[in-house]
Amino acid sequence: MTTMTLDVVIPVYRPDGKLKQLLSMLNRQRRKPEKIVLMVTADTGGKDHKATVKQWISKSRIPIECHILSKAEFDHGGTRNKGMGFCESDVVLFMTQDAVPADEFMAEELLKPFEGEFCGAKDGRLGEREILVSYGRQLPAASCRVIEGYTRSFNYPRESRIKTKEDISALGIKAFFASNVCAAYRRILFLEQGGFPEKAIFNEDMIFAGRAVKAGYGIAYAAKAQVVHSHNLSGREQFHRNFDLAVSQAEHPEVFLGIHSEGEGIKLVKTTAAYLINSGNVCLLPLLFWLSACKYAGYLLGKRFRKLPARLVRACSMNKRYWGDR
Secondary structure (H helix, E strand, C coil): CCCCCEEEEEEECCCCHHHHHHHHHHHCCCCCCCEEEEEEECCCCCCCCHHHHHHHHHCCCCCEEEEEECCCCCCCCHHHHHHHHCCCCCEEEEECCCCEECCCCHHHHHHHHHHCEECCEECCEECCEEEEEEEEEEECCCCCCHHHHHHHHHHCCCCCEEECHHHHHHHHHHHHCCCCCEEEEEHHHHHHCCCCCCCCCCCHHHHHHHHHHHCCCEEEEEEEEEEECCCCCCHHHHHHHHHHHHHHHHCCHHHHCCCCCHHHHHHHHHHHHHHHHHCCCHHHHHHHHHHHHHHHHHHHHHHCHHHCCHHHHHHHCCCHHHHCCC
16 A cells, blocks of 8 residues: 655635644644645734744644735635645645644545545556545534535535546536545646646636546545534625636636536525425525525626626625736
8 A cells, every 4th residue: 555645735814713723633633744834825904813823833743834925916726836836745635724624534534545445446546547636524513504514414425435537427517526625636646737727716626626537537535534614604605605606617618618517506405405394494494595596696697707897796706806907
């Protein structure tokens, strides 16, 4: 069995206690990273977090590098590519600052698709397919609302699997699903594939995964690699998020053209409604329909963003700086 080295890259902006928990849990992993790279976006208008972050770093037994960039320099894809450039390990794990490993086995489980036997694959290969990405399961936090908690179980089931080009017809958009909340990449293959899109409004992880699947690589979902991560988004926030999601798909037809995601959304609404009824939460149905309507409205407008006035596009977008002077 091959034993691989691991580095971790985490974009950081206005960190809170969750980053402290994340760094602490990375230090508790059975398979410890060689180093942790923090890509810190300077906060020019808010609280100075330097002293706090330095205190967290000083307590880490794993070496931590901090690289500072301005808000204007930050990009969902480009910043992570820069972080990858500071790594030399076999595998690089990207995480977000609000994702906390659920136990000390997360890194070990995330590496299994590359190293040993995993869902029919051996040493990182499923037949002729090399596994390029391994992503983990997201568990709802204790404060998570019922609807969001069910969405987590829908998108991140208990069963591990490997997705390849042959699964596109059956899975549709889900064949490309791989979240950078907790996702590991074989560094050399990642670089050979060109990395993330340098300028990405959002969804850089699925854009890369889609390109990788179409190029003949495999995407592993390692369900035992678990992180606690969830958000209780309002209808307005869901609208903005789905607008940017749809923009990212519209801007990358080489990945998403002909791959429809509306059917997956409808399936989620139906199964969530059934779950609410069966679990005695019928009173939450209006909230489900409201959140779903906001998601769908944002998605429809985002897919058609080129036909919208520039002012309306900015108003709908979650990432307003992306649009610059357009």
